[in-house]
Amino acid sequence: MFIGHFGVALAAKRAAPLTSLGTLVAAAQLLDLVWPLLLLAGVEQVRVVPGGPPFEKLDFVRYPVTHSLATVLAGAALFGAVYLWRTGYRAGAWTVAACVLSHWVLDLVVHVPDLPVWPGGPKVGLGLWNAAPAAVAVEAAIFGGGAALYLSTTRARDAAGRFGLVALVVFLTVLYVGAAVGPAAPSPSAVAVSALAIWLFVPWAAWVDRHRGLRAAGVRPPAPA
Numbered sequence: 001m002f003i004g005h006f007g008v009a010l011a012a013k014r015a016a017p018l019t020s021l022g023t024l025v026a027a028a029q030l031l032d033l034v035w036p037l038l039l040l041a042g043v044e045q046v047r048v049v050p051g052g053p054p055f056e057k058l059d060f061v062r063y064p065v066t067h068s069l070a071t072v073l074a075g076a077a078l079f080g081a082v083y084l085w086r087t088g089y090r091a092g093a094w095t096v097a098a099c100v101l102s103h104w105v106l107d108l109v110v111h112v113p114d115l116p117v118w119p120g121g122p123k124v125g126l127g128l129w130n131a132a133p134a135a136v137a138v139e140a141a142i143f144g145g146g147a148a149l150y151l152s153t154t155r156a157r158d159a160a161g162r163f164g165l166v167a168l169v170v171f172l173t174v175l176y177v178g179a180a181v182g183p184a185a186p187s188p189s190a191v192a193v194s195a196l197a198i199w200l201f202v203p204w205a206a207w208v209d210r211h212r213g214l215r216a217a218g219v220r221p222p223a224p225a
Contacts, residue, residue: 007146022206161211
């Protein structure tokens with residue numbers, strides 16, 4: 001799952017309109033923000049599968065920290081608690097915590113059984129990636145629905161808010177298609193380095209959100225969001 005996680009972040013703006021889209025993206029993608037760092041550190045492990053099916057060019061051999069349900073639950077609670085401490089915004093705290101957990105839930109749907117329930121524990125996964133057209137349909141629906149909810153919650157204040165959002169959506173879509181039909185990465189280290197690019201979407205989303213206002217009149221975001 002890739003753009004589906006961004007779809008959740010976009011949709012979450014409806015539940016927590018005072019929370020920055022950048023924060024929501026960071027929460028929804030927290031697992032994949034940390035994962036390449038632990039890959040480079042040798043804590044977690046992935047294997048490249050040249051010539052594999054569209055969504056199975058990587059064999060996630062070991063990721064007990066970033067993608068086990070137990071650590072994700074702890075991370076969700078910590079992210080929500082820190083956000084509440086910084087902003088006092090309860091709806092935002094619950095929402096960002098839910099976004100962190102949503103990543104594991106969506107991965108559960110598409111992954112083959114490689115997601116540990118706890119570090120060293122049994123591995124689960126419903127394997128929707130084995131049916132690539134269905135996986136694409138589900139992910140596209142989540143992303144499109146999230147974008148629609150974000151658009152119904154916010155309005156552009158200026159050209160940056162309008163075209164910055166369009167550029168973000170188009171760029172994510174192009175990356176998703178490229179990852180599905182393109183060749184496998186040359187090495188696990190190349191996977192890790194390229195995955196670090198996900199960090200760039202956090203400030204991009206925050207910048208877009210600053211150039212968009214809420215459709216509800218009279219609402220002002222707290223600081224920081």
